[in-house]
Amino acid sequence: MPTLTMKLELMKPTRHKQAIYRQMTELNTRFANWLLGYEELARATSAHFRKFSDEKLPSAIVNQTIREVTSKKKNQKAKIFRRQWCVYNNQNFRIEHENGQYKVSFPTQEKRVGVPVVAKAHQLKRLELALSEGANIGTAMLHEKKGKWFVSVSFAFATPKPAETAKKMMGIDVGLDFLAVGSIGTHACFFSGREVAFHRRRHAARRKQLGKAKKLNAIRKSKGKEAQWMKEMNHLISRRLVDFAVANGVRTLRMEDLTGIRHSAKSKKEAGRNLHSWAHYQLQEFIAYKAAMAGIQVEYVKPDYTSQTCKCGHAEKANRKRHVFRCRTCGYQLHADLNAAINIAKAISGLSATKKAG
């Protein structure tokens, strides 16, 4: 069952509400850190909160925090909680569509509050799907970031059945010059990386200037802005690719398993390219969950020889020169990334065992 987390911004909370949220998350985080060292954690109930403090915290929050800390401690994930938070389970947290707006509600120290959320365009479609398909809400975490308040809601989706008519195989090659090339039989779609490269160069040049002036804060900001822009781009591309897949009756979608590529860079140039590999992973992840939500199966293939192999079977590095694939044996020629996407669809080196779908 694919799960996904959506970070929804609460729409302009009043100063009063912000004060409540702050006080509540601050108290809860202190409680969570106290629980980490609490000897009776395994048997803790909401009544144990009294041993920690006389302040007020809804038992729904207390119970969920005990669960969170217990599970984090079991996985030895948390030494100390730094970010302030509190979590609701699906019995205490609601999300509803009302008068054309999405609204969330949850208990606080004062009373239960209902607040509209600012849903971005790409979130709207997912929210609509999640609520109409009866996705299971897991938990919702309330937290602050840069003066804004968010709830991060996790959803679990039942994978829809593939359409009867969906029978085709699609290969997607994710790269740098072309961000993505999708191939379904004789149909293909291309996403040029030109705009991204332009953006990247502009940000890099600006950071170089800022570096000379030792403006470290501004450098961090510029990096954050670039990452945010890339994320939105990846959402857009993955949406178009999956729409293209649905429109063309795709049943299974294949991508390269890029795990480990980072460690096998043979040259400095290759290593430099891999600096951006996080963006490729992100794009693949976005494609994978959007595909899963559309009832399309996702498979990962071994990336060996996908860009060097010709349809005649001949594989040689020299077959590829930048954008052009030209077979040294039979002379077959086409766009290099498209050739790779076709080979990915065929899984010429076999399916990957290290990365599984879902």
Ligand SMILES: [Zn+2]
């Ligand atoms: Zn050939």
